[in-house]
Amino acid sequence: MLLADFGTSYCKLLDTSASDGPQLIATRNLDHDLQVDRGTGHNGKRHCHHYVNELTALARGGLSLIQEESFTLLDCGSRDIKYVAYQGEKIKDMGWNAECGASMGFTIELLEKYYDLDFAAIKVPASSFSVTCGVLGMSHIFDAVVTGSSEEEAVAKFVKGIAINAYNFAKRPEKVYLSGGLCDNPLFVGSFPCPVVLLGRFVLLEGLKASSEQLNIQ
Amino acid sequence: MMSSRKQRVGIVGVPPLSIMEMLSSPEVEIYDLDEPQGKTDIETASPFLPRVYCGILRTVIANSLTIRPDVIYIDTGPGKCDCAVHTATVLEDTLPETRIIRTRNQDSMGFGTPLCRTRMGLLEKMAAITASVQSTTPFQDLPPCEPKAGFWGVPPRDFSLLKLFPDTTHIYGWARCMENKTPDNLELELHYNPNIPTVFFAQSFCAKTALARHLATKHPHGLYLDCDVTAGNSAKAKIQAFLELSKI
Numbered sequence: 001m002l003l004a005d006f007g008t009s010y011c012k013l014l015d016t017s018a019s020d021g022p023q024l025i026a027t028r029n030l031d032h033d034l035q036v037d038r039g040t041g042h043n044g045k046r047h048c049h050h051y052v053n054e055l056t057a058l059a060r061g062g063l064s065l066i067q068e069e070s071f072t073l074l075d076c077g078s079r080d081i082k083y084v085a086y087q088g089e090k091i092k093d094m095g096w097n098a099e100c101g102a103s104m105g106f107t108i109e110l111l112e113k114y115y116d117l118d119f120a121a122i123k124v125p126a127s128s129f130s131v132t133c134g135v136l137g138m139s140h141i142f143d144a145v146v147t148g149s150s151e152e153e154a155v156a157k158f159v160k161g162i163a164i165n166a167y168n169f170a171k172r173p174e175k176v177y178l179s180g181g182l183c184d185n186p187l188f189v190g191s192f193p194c195p196v197v198l199l200g201r202f203v204l205l206e207g208l209k210a211s212s213e214q215l216n217i218q
Numbered sequence: 219m220m221s222s223r224k225q226r227v228g229i230v231g232v233p234p235l236s237i238m239e240m241l242s243s244p245e246v247e248i249y250d251l252d253e254p255q256g257k258t259d260i261e262t263a264s265p266f267l268p269r270v271y272c273g274i275l276r277t278v279i280a281n282s283l284t285i286r287p288d289v290i291y292i293d294t295g296p297g298k299c300d301c302a303v304h305t306a307t308v309l310e311d312t313l314p315e316t317r318i319i320r321t322r323n324q325d326s327m328g329f330g331t332p333l334c335r336t337r338m339g340l341l342e343k344m345a346a347i348t349a350s351v352q353s354t355t356p357f358q359d360l361p362p363c364e365p366k367a368g369f370w371g372v373p374p375r376d377f378s379l380l381k382l383f384p385d386t387t388h389i390y391g392w393a394r395c396m397e398n399k400t401p402d403n404l405e406l407e408l409h410y411n412p413n414i415p416t417v418f419f420a421q422s423f424c425a426k427t428a429l430a431r432h433l434a435t436k437h438p439h440g441l442y443l444d445c446d447v448t449a450g451n452s453a454k455a456k457i458q459a460f461l462e463l464s465k466i
Contacts, residue, residue: 055459080452084459090439091463096452 001212004034004048005057005204006041009078009106010181014205016212022202038208042079052211054204055094059084060214061207062177065199072173075203076166076182078105083170097169104131104162105182107138111158115151119187122156128191131161156187163191179203228285228316230278231293231302232351232401234323239354241291248352251281251290254375258284260447266308272424273375273447275305282309287316295322297401299425328406329356329399334389337363341380343389347397348373357397367466368416369393370440371430375421379449382457383417384466390416392426408433415439415464417457422446439464 005012011030014022027043039048040057062073062084074083081104085093112119129144131137137158144154170176175195182188183198227241228251241248249255252274263279282290290313294303303320310318333346338360350357365388372392374380390410395401410416410433418434420426422444434442441460445453 053455053459053462055455056462059459059463082452084463091441091460092439093434093441094456094459096455 001038002036003205003208003212004036004039004041004044005202005208006030006039006044006047007077007079007181008042009109010201011041011043012202012205014202014209016209022205024201038212040204040208042077052208055082055084055096057204057207057211058082058179059086059091059094059207060210061179061203061205062086062199064206064210065203066177071177072170072175073177073179073199073203074166074170075179076105076188077180078109081166081169085171085173093171095169104133104137104166105180107135108159108162108182108185108188111138111141111155115155117152117155119159119185122152122187124187124190125153125156125160127157128160128164129157131158131165137161159185159187160191163188164193167192167194225289226285226287228282228287228290229292229351230290230305231298232323232396232399233291233293233321235325235327235354235399237291237321238352242354249281249285249287250348250351251278251285251287252373253277253348255281255285266312267305270423272299272301273421273445274372274424275301276447277375278305279308279312282313282316286313289317289319291319291321293323293401294320295324295402297323297395301424324402325400326403327399328403329397330359331389331394331397332360332362333357333397334394335362335365336360337385339381339385340369340383340387340389341377343387344373344377344380344393347389347393350397365411365414367461367464368411368414369419370410370416370433371419372421372424372426374419374445374449375447376445376449379419379445379454379457382454382461384461388414391418391430410437410440412438415441415460415466417441417443417460419443419445 001016003014011025011027036048038050040052040054045051058075069089070087072085082096129140141154141158177197179199183200189196224247226247228249230251258280260280263276266279292306363386366386369387370391395403395406418430420430427444431442434440
């Protein structure tokens with residue numbers, strides 16, 4: 001069975017009959033005619049026979065990967081942020097911010113390339129910018145650079161602002177399970193004011209797998 | 219010979235029963251200004267109300283500008299909201315040819331809530347409740363069903379989000395107060411069923427967002443949701459995922 005999480009910047013593909021694990025493909029390089037059995041993600045409806053809601057896929061992925069009965073799982077993607085919170089094995093809360101939290105991941109990647117930065121080498125700053133949207137938040141960087149900050153320092157404050165905004169959006173949990181491409185960004189991960197458990201990019205694929213297994217059982 | 223036309227009367231919120239009895243005449247055409255009427259563009263309200271304002275009251279202004287009623291009865295009592303108080307002032311200054319009559323509905327005689335508890339598509343059920351505002355008699359008795367889900371809140375600006383719920387969804391909150399014809403009944407508004415997964419809904423920028431969010435936190439299996447003018451994909455996905463993950 002072919003499963004895919006069609007994200008805005010990257011598509012994650014998994015052939016459940018193969019042993020080589022999931023593949024990561026830049027969305028701009030995706031075969032326009034690709035059709036999968038089960039899909040999710042912003043870009044997924046036109047590429048799959050059966051579409052699974054992104055929040056459902058995230059929650060099912062979390063349930064497969066997390067052993068605790070109560071948890072908050074936050075997914076920071078290119079275009080949006082979303083979270084699910086379980087309490088005592090029951091879904092308790094969820095959120096999906098596709099508008100005001102827009103383009104945070106995308107903007108971080110854009111800045112990394114534009115300023116040629118290595119996020120692994122940048123220290124988490126003591127303070128942050130107040131950022132609620134990637135696009136609007138960029139003006140803080142330009143203002144800071146104009147007033148004498150280094151580009152590196154300004155971007156670090158921006159990234160920390162994004163992490164704090166995502167943390168607030170998920171209702172300030174004691175611990176965050178983090179999913180999505182930003183798991184690979186140590187500056188972003190280190191900017192959370194709480195412990196972070198990294199689950200990587202393929203949590204929604206796990207959720208699709210769990211949905212398929214559940215259907216097979218039924 | 220003089221030609222007579224029906225009097226065009228707009229209502230906002232739930233006017234007192236005595237007013238609705240008075241308006242119950244073939245000579246009167248009633249418009250529920252809280253609901254989208256025809257293809258009225260909500261942006262026509264933007265010069266008169268901030269865009270970041272309750273979508274229902276922006277709809278009231280847009281409808282009023284299009285329909286130009288002879289009279290508008292607008293409830294500005296505790297059974298509606300402070301925003302309606304200010305909207306009444308805006309209407310008065312914007313439509314000088316329309317009589318704006320403020321009411322304070324504190325009716326306390328309950329008409330019952332059979333619609334809220336019966337088995338019926340949630341959209342149809344909510345439409346029947348909002349239509350019942352114009353009726354002065356209790357709704358026909360309907361058998362209650364066992365609830366599988368709950369919807370707490372006000373009738374949304376965009377009814378399409380109601381399509382996602384099962385027809386065994388019970389209605390709570392202000393919509394239940396509407397059916398009961400007691401919009402100022404806080405005790406009834408606060409009531410919910412803790413044994414069923416419940417979506418606590420309020421219009422964005424409405425004071426009821428505080429209550430909806432508070433009750434969703436208190437409820438053992440509640441989800442808070444707010445939407446502005448239309449229910450976007452993320453709002454619909456939240457409802458869909460919540461119900462699915464609650465095994466409904």
